[in-house]
Each structure stands twice: as structure tokens, then as C-alpha cells.
Amino acid sequence: MFRHGKKNPCKLCLQKRGGKCYILIMSNPLHTIFGLRDNGLPLVFLAPMAGYSNAPMRRISHRHGAAMSYTEMANARALLNPSERTWALMETTKLEGPVVAHLYGTEPDVFAEAAVKVEQTKRFVAIDLNAGCPAKKVLAEGAGAELIKDPQRIHDMIVAARRVVSLPITLKTRLGPSPDKLAIYDVLAAVEAAGGAALALHARYTSQGHRGDVHYNLLAQVKQRANIPIIGNGNVHTPYAAWHMFEKTRVDAIMLGRAAVGNPWIFTNIRDSFKTRIKPKYHPPTHSRPKMNLETLGKVLFDHLDLEREHLKVLSAKYGIPPTAEDIEETVVNAFRCRHFRYLHSLKGACYVRKCLSELRTVDAVREAVQGCFDREAAYRATLPPKPVKPVKKKIPKKKA
Numbered sequence: 001m002f003r004h005g006k007k008n009p010c011k012l013c014l015q016k017r018g019g020k021c022y023i024l025i026m027s028n029p030l031h032t033i034f035g036l037r038d039n040g041l042p043l044v045f046l047a048p049m050a051g052y053s054n055a056p057m058r059r060i061s062h063r064h065g066a067a068m069s070y071t072e073m074a075n076a077r078a079l080l081n082p083s084e085r086t087w088a089l090m091e092t093t094k095l096e097g098p099v100v101a102h103l104y105g106t107e108p109d110v111f112a113e114a115a116v117k118v119e120q121t122k123r124f125v126a127i128d129l130n131a132g133c134p135a136k137k138v139l140a141e142g143a144g145a146e147l148i149k150d151p152q153r154i155h156d157m158i159v160a161a162r163r164v165v166s167l168p169i170t171l172k173t174r175l176g177p178s179p180d181k182l183a184i185y186d187v188l189a190a191v192e193a194a195g196g197a198a199l200a201l202h203a204r205y206t207s208q209g210h211r212g213d214v215h216y217n218l219l220a221q222v223k224q225r226a227n228i229p230i231i232g233n234g235n236v237h238t239p240y241a242a243w244h245m246f247e248k249t250r251v252d253a254i255m256l257g258r259a260a261v262g263n264p265w266i267f268t269n270i271r272d273s274f275k276t277r278i279k280p281k282y283h284p285p286t287h288s289r290p291k292m293n294l295e296t297l298g299k300v301l302f303d304h305l306d307l308e309r310e311h312l313k314v315l316s317a318k319y320g321i322p323p324t325a326e327d328i329e330e331t332v333v334n335a336f337r338c339r340h341f342r343y344l345h346s347l348k349g350a351c352y353v354r355k356c357l358s359e360l361r362t363v364d365a366v367r368e369a370v371q372g373c374f375d376r377e378a379a380y381r382a383t384l385p386p387k388p389v390k391p392v393k394k395k396i397p398k399k400k401a
Contacts (some may be wrong), residue, residue, distance in 0.1 A: 003204045030229050030252050033197050034098055034125045036067055042246055043067045044267055047200075047233060047257030048102040048172070050135075052339060055093045056307035060258055060300065062097035065267030066254075069099055073130055073138075076105030088319045092123045093311065094218055099123065100170070104130040104143045106153065108160035115161040115169070124142050124167065126197065130158060131173040131187070132241050134206045145174055145206040148183045151190035158194035168197035173232075175218055178207040191225055200231035202254055203325070212259070216248040223251050231255050238266070239273040239280040261294035262342025263289050264300065289345065290356040291381075294374045301343040301370065305363060308332050308340075329362055349373030 004133045031038045046053060046061040048070035058069040073087055078086035092099055101124040105111045115127050125333055131154055133144030155172065161169045171191050176183035184201065189198050203219040204212060212235040231250035236242050237259035245254050259266050266289070273280045312328045315321055322331050338355050344350040354372045358364050 004125045008102065009288060016238070027227070028252055030198065030231075033229065034068055034100075036098060038214060039115075041271060042227065042242075043253035043269050045069060045240065045253060045255040046260055046267075048073055048130070049257045049261075050133075052261055053257070054089075055091055055096060055311050056101060057073045057260075057339075058096045058306060059093060059307060060264045060304055061267060062095065063270040064264040066097065066260075066264075068097060068125070069100060070102045071124075073102050073133060076103045077107070079103070079114040079117055080110065082117075085319050085321055088321060089313045090118065090121065090123070090310070091314060093307075093314075095383070097282065098125045100126045100128045102130060102172070104133065104138060105157070106142045107148070108153070111157045112160035112164050115165045115167070119165045119167050124172055126172045127161065127165065128167040128200070129154070129161075129173055130173055132202050132206075134174075134209050141196075148176055148187060150175060151183070151186040154187060155190035155194040158191060158196050162195050165355045169195075170198045170200065171196055172200040172202070174202050175205050175215060178205050181205075182218075184218065188226055190231050196228060196251075198229040198231060199226065200233055202233040204234050208332040209272050216245065219245075219251065220249040229253070233257075238283055239270045240282045242270045243273065243279050261339060262345060265289065265292070294378060297343065298374060299365065301340060302367065304340060304343075305332060306334065306365065308335050310361070318383075332363055333360050333366055336360070342374055347373055347377040349376030352376060 028038070028043065030036060030043055036043065036274050044065065044067055046058060046066045046069035050073050053070060058066075058071075061069055071092075074086050074089045078084045079090070090101060102117045103111065103114060103118070105114070111129065118124060119382065120129055129147075130138075130144055131147040135138075135144065138144035139146045158169050158171070171187070173184070188199060199222075201219060201222055203214045206211070217235075217313055219230075219232055223232075229252040230249075231253045232245045232249055233255040236245060236254055236256040242254055242256075245251065256266065269280075269290075309328060309332050312322060314330055316323065316328060322328050339362070340352070341350075341357070344353060350373060353369045356369055360369060
């Protein structure tokens with residue numbers, strides 16, 4: 001466990017507060033709820049992201065340190081039809097680690113029936129209800145963040161699902177519709193009364209979308225009041241931000257999403273920072289990813305594209321999407337344009353690839369363009385002066401009196 005002790009204190013323990021540890025993770029109930037392996041470090045999850053957190057991304061994220069991940073958001077009503085293509089969002093693969101099914105809807109009986117079908121797949125460790133998505137299309141249905149305005153409906157949906165499934169039912173939500181309409185305490189009470197297992201809180205208001213300040217003070221207050229585990233979410237884009245959220249709020253786990261797109265190493269970097277017990281230095285979000293070894297970067301990127309292709313073959317066989325091998329190839333290329341291009345963030349050759357994105361038609365063409373990007377970056381790095389080597393201080397033995 002991540003414990004404070006006189007013989008093995010973390011660096012922060014040696015600072016203020018009389019040696020009290022800033023990051024003190026005791027026995028975490030989330031390990032039991034989700035059946036997670038306890039390696040003694042704070043838990044970091046991959047958040048649900050429509051269009052992003054599919055099986056290949058979940059597998060890559062887990063490989064790099066994500067303790068658990070969530071599916072893309074699926075319509076509960078659509079899952080009642082076994083031939084519905086929405087089931088493609090529920091497809092999982094080997095080596096993903098623990099996965100939570102992330103659903104949205106408004107009707108308790110429909111949500112409960114969908115939960116039964118999800119549980120029958122035996123693929124998931126929990127079922128999560130979305131009450132935080134700010135997309136207009138979802139809000140128009142009365143779902144997503146619109147549910148925040150109706151805590152009783154959230155209560156009824158969780159109760160209905162718990163009556164018919166044994167999997168834990170959790171909720172992902174926000175602070176409220178807007179700063180003048182704080183609703184999280186009513187939502188928390190509804191979830192606890194319904195027997196919800198945990199609550200993931202994006203510490204922003206619906207009106208903020210994904211921008212603006214994260215309200216750590218309110219997240220901390222929710223954690224202090226809660227009788228169930230709280231998962232913190234919002235603006236975790238660096239190891240420093242992860243430490244900052246744990247320090248300020250004492251949440252049971254943190255969840256990050258957009259920062260992991262094209263950067264699965266963020267999970268590794270966060271994990272390593274907790275292993276060393278040294279708080280990382282602050283870096284702006286635009287400089288959040290350190291310079292990567294180009295061979296390592298290319299290996300993970302191309303592996304991700306290969307996983308996308310294999311996953312699409314499964315979806316094509318089961319659901320007919322995409323229908324042909326040519327469509328699979330085109331879909332993988334589109335995935336690179338929309339998502340995997342972020343792997344090239346901050347590389348000198350990225351502008352070169354961006355210019356020819358619309359011309360790419362095959363995965364081989366993508367590989368060629370990416371290799372061109374790497375060649376330009378390697379040439380640039382070769383012109384940089386070598387980093388100065390810090391002199392090693394020799395320890396002078398103390399003279400015996």
C-alpha cells in the first residue's frame with residue numbers, strides 16, 4: 001500500500017504538516033467492488049469517450065497502466081434488440097483488463113432490461129449509468145447530463161437495475177447544470193439511497209462542457225460527505241494533475257480520457273510518479289508528453305492500427321459494419337485521421353502528415369507518411385546539442401570523533 005511511515009516516508013512527508021503524508025491510500029473499496037488487483041498504488045481509469053474508448057484503445061491503455069476502462073456510451077434502449085448495431089460498442093477483446101459497460105437512457109425498466117442483457121455477456125465488471133454527457137443530441141432525449149435535474153429518476157433507474165442484476169451499478173455525473181444550479185449533493189443522496197456502488201464525478205458543470213476550471217473544492221466536499229467511493233474526473237492531463245487531484249480531494253480513484261488519446265504513456269507516467277513518491281513538476285498541457293523514443297512511438301502507433309483492423313474484422317463478421325475489406329481499410333485510415341494522428345503530437349514532421357491526411361487511402365500509405373514524420377523528427381533531434389551531464393556529487397565520509 002502507499003503508506004506513510006518513519007522508515008519509508010515519501011518525499012512529501014518530509015515537508016510540511018508534521019510529516020503527515022499528502023498521498024495516503026488506505027484499503028480501497030474499489031478493489032473489492034470491481035475485482036481489481038491491488039498493487040499498492042492509486043487507481044487510474046480510462047474514462048468513457050464516444051468515438052474513442054473502443055476495444056483497441058482500452059487494450060492499449062491497460063497495457064500501459066490503466067487499472068480499468070469504460071466502453072463508449074451506448075443507448076440502453078438500442079441494446080434491447082439483439083441484432084442492433086449498438087452492440088458493436090459492447091464488443092470486448094482479450095487483454096483489455098476490467099471493463100465497465102457505460103449506458104445512457106431515461107427509463108428505469110428499459111435500463112434494467114438492458115442491464116440484464118449486458119450482464120449475460122459476462123464481459124463486464126460493472127454497469128455505469130451516464131448522467132453527465134453534455135452533447136445536445138443526448139440532452140434532447142432527457143438523458144446524459146439532463147438527468148442531473150431529476151435525482152429521483154436516477155434513483156429509480158439504479159434501483160430497477162439492482163433488482164435484476166448482480167453486477168455493481170455506478171453513476172458518472174457532473175456538479176450540476178450550471179454554477180447557480182449545484183445538484184451533486186442531491187444526486188449523491190439518490191445514488192446512495194438506491195444502493196449505487198460508486199460515483200464518478202466530472203468536477204465541472206454541464207454548461208462548461210470540457211472547458212474551464214475544475215472545481216476541486218466541491219469534489220473534495222463530495223468525497224468528504226460520501227458513503228460510497230468517489231472517482232475524480234476532469235482535466236487530468238499530466239502526472240502533476242493526477243497528484244494534484246489526489247492531494248486536493250482524497251478521491252478513491254481518478255479517471256482520465258482525452259489526455260490518453262494518442263498518449264497511452266500517460267498511465268505509465270502517472271504510475272511511475274506514484275512509485276517514486278516524488279511529486280512531478282508542473283508542465284502545461286501542451287507540453288504534457290515528454291519526448292518519446294521514435295521506435296517505441298512507432299511500435300505502439302502501428303500496433304494500435306493493427307488492433308483497429310482486427311477489431312473491425314470482428315465487427316464486420318458479427319454486425320456487417322464495415323461491410324467489406326475495402327471499407328475496413330478505409331475505416332482504419334479514417335481512425336488515424338480522427339484519433340491516432342495525436343500520436344504525432346509535437347513532432348516536427350506532424351505538419352507534413354497533416355497536409356497529406358486527405359490523400360491517404362490505405363494503411364500502407366499511413367505507415368509511409370508516419371515514417372516520413374519520424375525521419376523529419378530524427379533529423380531535427382540530430383541538430384540539437386547534447387544535454388549537459390550533471391556532475392555526480394561524491395559523498396565525503398564523516399570523520400569519527
